[in-house]
Structure formats: C-alpha cells, structure tokens
Amino acid sequence: MKIYDVCIIGGGPSGLCAAQRCAEAGLNTLLLDRSPSLGGQLIKQTHKFFGSKEHYAKFRGIEIAKLLQDKLTSFENLTILTETTVVGIYEDFVITTLHHNQYKKVQAKAILCAVGASEKFLAFENNDLPQIIGAGALQTLVNQTHVVPGETMVMIGSGNIGLIVSYQMMQAGMKVKAIIEANDGIGGYKVHASKLRRLGVPIHTKSTIKRAIGTDKLDAVEIIQLDEHYQEIPNTSQIIPTDVLCISVGLSPLHQLTSMLNAKSAYIQELGGWVPLLDETYQCSVPGLFACGDMVGIEEASSAMMEGHLAALHVCAYLKQSHPQAAELIPYYENQLYELRNGVHGSKTLKGILKRKEAMNAQ
Amino acid sequence: MRRLSSHPILDISSQPTITFTFEDTILEGVEGDSIASALIANGIVSFSTSIKKHRPRGFYCAIGNCASCEMNVDGVSHVRTCITPLKAGMMVKREER
Ligand SMILES: Cc1cc2nc3c(=O)[nH]c(=O)nc-3n(C[C@H](O)[C@H](O)[C@H](O)COP(=O)(O)OP(=O)(O)OC[C@H]3O[C@@H](n4cnc5c(N)ncnc54)[C@H](O)[C@@H]3O)c2cc1C
Ligand code: FES
Numbered sequence: 001m002k003i004y005d006v007c008i009i010g011g012g013p014s015g016l017c018a019a020q021r022c023a024e025a026g027l028n029t030l031l032l033d034r035s036p037s038l039g040g041q042l043i044k045q046t047h048k049f050f051g052s053k054e055h056y057a058k059f060r061g062i063e064i065a066k067l068l069q070d071k072l073t074s075f076e077n078l079t080i081l082t083e084t085t086v087v088g089i090y091e092d093f094v095i096t097t098l099h100h101n102q103y104k105k106v107q108a109k110a111i112l113c114a115v116g117a118s119e120k121f122l123a124f125e126n127n128d129l130p131q132i133i134g135a136g137a138l139q140t141l142v143n144q145t146h147v148v149p150g151e152t153m154v155m156i157g158s159g160n161i162g163l164i165v166s167y168q169m170m171q172a173g174m175k176v177k178a179i180i181e182a183n184d185g186i187g188g189y190k191v192h193a194s195k196l197r198r199l200g201v202p203i204h205t206k207s208t209i210k211r212a213i214g215t216d217k218l219d220a221v222e223i224i225q226l227d228e229h230y231q232e233i234p235n236t237s238q239i240i241p242t243d244v245l246c247i248s249v250g251l252s253p254l255h256q257l258t259s260m261l262n263a264k265s266a267y268i269q270e271l272g273g274w275v276p277l278l279d280e281t282y283q284c285s286v287p288g289l290f291a292c293g294d295m296v297g298i299e300e301a302s303s304a305m306m307e308g309h310l311a312a313l314h315v316c317a318y319l320k321q322s323h324p325q326a327a328e329l330i331p332y333y334e335n336q337l338y339e340l341r342n343g344v345h346g347s348k349t350l351k352g353i354l355k356r357k358e359a360m361n362a363q
Numbered sequence: 364m365r366r367l368s369s370h371p372i373l374d375i376s377s378q379p380t381i382t383f384t385f386e387d388t389i390l391e392g393v394e395g396d397s398i399a400s401a402l403i404a405n406g407i408v409s410f411s412t413s414i415k416k417h418r419p420r421g422f423y424c425a426i427g428n429c430a431s432c433e434m435n436v437d438g439v440s441h442v443r444t445c446i447t448p449l450k451a452g453m454m455v456k457r458e459e460r
C-alpha cells in the first residue's frame with residue numbers, strides 16, 4: 001500500500017488550490033477526484049464569475065478550472081487520480097478508493113477533504129420521473145457533453161443557480177417556460193433575474209410544483225400558487241407541458257466522508273445543512289483530518305479557493321513541513337476571506353461560521 | 364434531444380463518433396460523451412427501474428451521488444453511467460429486476 005504525506009479528496013477549486021500549496025511545500029501529495037475531469041463545479045460554468053478580483057472574478061468557470069490546473073503541472077511530488085471515488089476512510093487514515101470497478105487502498109499522514117456539495121431534492125408527486133434533472137446535472141449534460149435533453153424546460157428555484165442555469169439553457173437553445181419560486185421574492189441577484197425577464201421568461205413567485213405528469217418520462221408539470229403561510233391556494237393550479245423539469249433548491253454539504261471517522265458535525269442552516277466542525281486551522285475534531293470549501297459551508301468559488309489555500313498551509317504545518325511563504329500567505333488569504341464575507345452577501349455565512357465555531361468549542 | 368452544433372460561448376468542434384450497444388441496438392455517441400449523455404442524445408432517458416415498484420429512473424445528479432443512472436456495462440452491474448466516459452464497443456443494458 002502506498003503511503004502519502006497528504007491525500008486531498010476532491011479536485012474542485014478548493015482541492016486544486018490546496019494541492020498547489022501542499023506540493024509547493026514539498027509534501028508527497030495525492031489528489032483524488034471521482035469525475036473524469038478536475039475542476040468540480042467550475043467545469044460546467046460558462047458564465048463570468050462574481051467574487052473577488054484576486055480570485056478570477058470576470059473569468060468564466062471553465063477558464064478558472066484550466067488556470068488552476070495549469071499551476072499543478074510541474075510537481076513531481078504530486079499524484080493526481082481522476083475517476084477515483086473515495087468510498088471509505090478508516091481510523092488509521094487508510095483510504096479505500098474505487099477506480100474502474102477496482103477497489104484499492106492508500107494511506108496518508110493527513111487527509112484534506114474538499115468534496116463539495118450535492119443538490120437538495122424536493123418532495124412532490126412523481127418526482128422520480130426521467131427528465132426531472134438537478135441543475136448541476138443539466139449543466140454538465142449541456143455545457144460539458146453538449147447534449148440538450150429537450151426543447152422546453154421549467155425551473156424550480158430562483159436562487160442564483162436557478163437563474164444562471166436557466167439563462168445557460170437558453171443559450172443552448174432551450175425555451176424556459178417558467179421559473180417557479182415558493183418565496184415572495186426572487187432569491188438570486190437582480191441582474192440575473194432582469195436579464196431573464198427581458199428575454200420574456202415568466203418568474204412565478206409564491207408558487208410551487210404540485211406534481212409531475214407522465215408515465216415513462218416527464219410530459220408536464222402542475223404548478224400552484226401559495227399563500228403567505230406557504231399553503232396551496234385552491235383553484236390556482238395550471239398545467240405546463242414541458243420536456244424537462246430542472247430542480248435548483250439549494251445545495252447541502254457532503255459531510256459523509258468526515259463523518260466516517262466520527263468527526264464531530266452539526267446541522268447549521270446558514271451553511272446549508274450538516275457540516276463537520278472545524279478549529280481555526282480547518283482541522284476537524286479528528287487530528288490530521290482537515291476539510292474546506294463547499295463541504296464545510298455552501299459559499300462560492302472564491303471562498304472555496306481561499307479556504308483551500310489556507311487549509312493546505314495548515315496541513316503543511318501539522319506535518320511539520322511548513323510552506324516557505326506560510327507567514328505571508330496565511331494572513332493574506334485570511335484577510336481576503338474577511339473582506340469577502342463582510343461584503344453585502346456574506347452576513348449569513350458569517351453567522352453560520354460563528355455557530356460552527358461555537359459548536360466546536362462546546363465539544 | 365439533440366447535440367449542440369453551435370453555442371455563443373462554448374467551442375463546439377465536431378468529435379469523432381463512437382459506436383456502442385444499448386440492449387440490442389447499436390448506437391452512436393461521440394468522443395467526450397459519458398455513457399449517460401450518449402444515451403440521452405439517442406433519445407433514451409429511462410436508465411433503470413426502482414427496485415420494488417419498477418418505476419423508471421433517469422439522469423439526475425451527474426456527480427455519481429444518487430444511483431438513479433446505474434446500469435449494467437460490459438457485464439458489470441451498477442455502473443454509474445453519468446460519470447463513466449463512453450468507450451467504443453461498450454455493451455450497455457438496464458439492470459434486470
Ligand atoms: C450554477 C452554479 C453557478 C455558480 N456561480 C458561481 C459564481 O459565479 N461565482 C462563484 O464564486 N461561485 C459560483 N458557484 C459556486 C462554486 O462553483 C462553488 O462554491 C465551488 O465550486 C465549491 O468548490 P469546492 O472545491 O468546495 O467543491 P466542488 O466544486 O463541488 O468540487 C468537489 C469535487 O469533489 C469531488 N468529489 C466529491 N465526492 C468525492 C469522493 N467521494 N471521492 C472523490 N472525489 C469526490 C467531485 O467530483 C468534485 O470535483 C456556482 C455554482 C453553481 C452550481
Ligand atoms: S445521475 Fe446520480 S449517480 Fe448518476
């Protein structure tokens with residue numbers, strides 16, 4: 001069994017930045033990702049990113065993924081394995097992986113998890129019919145493999161992801177028949193919503209999906225209006241024929257891997273659900289196990305990258321092989337995170353992080 | 364179902380075709396396809412059936428997380444077709460229930 005200094009699980013923006021720092025510090029580093037290509041959520045984003053200038057705002061996600069990977073090409077002490085799913089982590093930091101139907105084991109002195117998040121689901125009648133697709137999945141299908149699964153779609157959820165994915169599907173030639181939102185107002189940024197409205201996409205607030213209609217696959221959806229207590233208003237339903245129903249009702253952190261080692265976790269609504277608890281060095285309650293990015297709180301790519309850099313710098317220190325520039329880099333990224341989270345959209349995250357800290361200290 | 368032939372941002376260059384078998388039919392996909400995307404491009408959206416009620420299941424998460432797309436590929440059961448690249452000559456089947 002091969003033994004590495006550090007195994008980074010997940011090659012999204014957070015894991016890619018972490019790999020760069022660990023490799024720079026000379027650690028024998030292993031980076032694993034279950035998908036065929038690195039970049040995580042970035043590789044399906046065709047829009048220009050929001051976020052901080054230092055972290056590639058105004059670049060498209062697909063370009064950022066490339067830029068981050070380019071920084072990893074020169075290291076001999078970095079091994080990258082794709083199509084490799086981590087299925088188990090044990091107390092002695094043995095990691096079992098599944099690659100092309102083969103189980104393998106590796107061991108590491110420290111583990112950094114950066115596995116991101118999975119999409120939330122919604123309960124309604126017939127919600128399992130084919131052609132009901134998660135927002136991230138629809139992006140992968142259209143933007144990465146260039147296959148368009150139908151001519152028309154209805155989107156549930158008007159957060160930024162719902163709005164951005166609706167627009168991206170229009171760029172691929174689909175007709176967005178409606179965007180459905182249970183709340184009174186639109187969840188995402190106004191710029192995105194206005195763009196869609198100008199293109200004639202109706203956004204129904206205070207509405208929800210009642211059921212999907214179809215036998216072998218989706219044919220139509222029934223939507224209905226909601227009152228201020230989120231109760232259905234009788235006789236307000238309408239049926240919309242559609243090829244695809246896209247669900248975008250938020251993400252929840254993938255905390256399962258750290259939970260395998262009984263790392264302490266807590267349900268923190270502001271961070272998207274169950275998250276591992278962390279100390280100020282991104283270390284979980286299990287020594288040597290670290291976590292960063294969307295899996296410790298749903299945020300954005302810029303913060304996932306900053307956290308990746310920081311967590312990696314702390315991993316290096318934990319393994320007593322400090323990064324040569326740690327003294328400058330740690331305050332630099334901490335300051336950037338501080339500025340990002342103290343901006344207009346950061347208050348919820350800050351509240352969540354405070355709760356996560358309190359829960360850790362209470363343990 | 365269709366493949367993009369042009370896009371305002373993405374560079375859509377035509378890719379070499381790959382042939383594979385689904386159940387008893389020979390189908391075409393392209394280089395860069397996942398098994399799932401190749402099936403959808405061919406109009407096949409029902410990939411598996413639920414265990415008890417045999418309800419059809421399709422493409423849902425595309426990150427290998429939900430099991431909705433699992434199929435039998437080259438005799439190996441429960442392959443997540445959404446994260447498995449398509450290769451020439453693959454034999455893809457729905458799981459027998
Ligand atoms: C539609 C959409 C639009 C967005 N727009 C923006 C934007 O404009 N600006 C912005 O800053 N952010 C944006 N984001 C958010 C941003 O993409 C995420 O916050 C960011 O990608 C999180 O990075 P991450 O590295 O933590 O996780 P991810 O990017 O999710 O990467 C996690 C990686 O871990 C791998 N993995 C998971 N489980 C395993 C396992 N068991 N074994 C091996 N590998 C595993 C996955 O394959 C994946 O590659 C957007 C997100 C979406 C969905
Ligand atoms: S679609 Fe969810 S595992 Fe493939």
